[in-house]
Amino acid sequence: MSNVHAIRGARTILVDAGGKGDLPRLEAALAAARLSWPDIAAVVVTHGHSDHTGLAAEIRRRSGARILFGRGDVAMAQAGRNDELQPTNFVATLLKQFAIDPVYEGFQADQVIDGVTRLEAWGIAGQVRPLPGHTPGSLVVELDDGRSFVGDMVLGGFLGGAWMPQRAGEHYFHADRLRNLDNIRTLLRGPARVFYLGHGGPVTRESVAEAFGTGETTPAAPAR
Numbered sequence: 001m002s003n004v005h006a007i008r009g010a011r012t013i014l015v016d017a018g019g020k021g022d023l024p025r026l027e028a029a030l031a032a033a034r035l036s037w038p039d040i041a042a043v044v045v046t047h048g049h050s051d052h053t054g055l056a057a058e059i060r061r062r063s064g065a066r067i068l069f070g071r072g073d074v075a076m077a078q079a080g081r082n083d084e085l086q087p088t089n090f091v092a093t094l095l096k097q098f099a100i101d102p103v104y105e106g107f108q109a110d111q112v113i114d115g116v117t118r119l120e121a122w123g124i125a126g127q128v129r130p131l132p133g134h135t136p137g138s139l140v141v142e143l144d145d146g147r148s149f150v151g152d153m154v155l156g157g158f159l160g161g162a163w164m165p166q167r168a169g170e171h172y173f174h175a176d177r178l179r180n181l182d183n184i185r186t187l188l189r190g191p192a193r194v195f196y197l198g199h200g201g202p203v204t205r206e207s208v209a210e211a212f213g214t215g216e217t218t219p220a221a222p223a224r
């Protein structure tokens with residue numbers, strides 16, 4: 001249902017934890033990458049929605065990894081439940097009503113992120129940065145080489161990333177849609193060149209710029 005990315009430095013960290021039904025696929029993917037649970041030193045969960053948090057507690061039990069999580073979503077993770085989703089289009093309204101299970105195993109973060117946090121402790125040249133918008137506690141992971149892991153800030157393709165996954169577009173839900181758009185522009189003004197997403201992707205900087213516009217004064221029409 002959603003992507004889990006592994007970043008391999010001196011230690012390995014995961015970005016996002018998948019949904020609660022994803023454990024067999026995640027285990028298979030780790031094995032294919034020659035990783036086992038004890039290799040995972042940290043999990044950066046980009047935000048508190050069930051399809052990204054579902055296995056966070058389970059991954060920690062199996063691996064001993066630390067969970068890094070944004071301040072603004074701490075209450076969501078403690079409750080183990082999505083807050084009220086704000087649909088951005090009609091399909092999203094249907095998804096919200098019929099397709100999304102909002103409940104997951106709640107957890108306490110080991111490290112609550114409320115400012116830029118470098119990843120050198122894990123031998124990774126990059127940082128975690130809070131960018132509230134999709135949710136109040138949304139995080140991005142930015143590697144110094146321009147690869148950025150942005151969770152649900154951008155959606156790849158259609159049907160949850162199943163069709164045309166490398167076309168950037170607007171996600172189904174945002175707590176604060178305009179602030180999310182602002183975050184995209186902030187990243188486009190920086191060195192980000194490839195965006196790794198929660199669904200579909202990766203997408204290029206050019207694809208994101210085309211979908212959302214880069215003008216700082218002109219309000220861009222989000223892609224649908």
Ligand SMILES: [Zn+2]
Pocket residue numbers: 047049134152
């Ligand atoms: Zn989300």
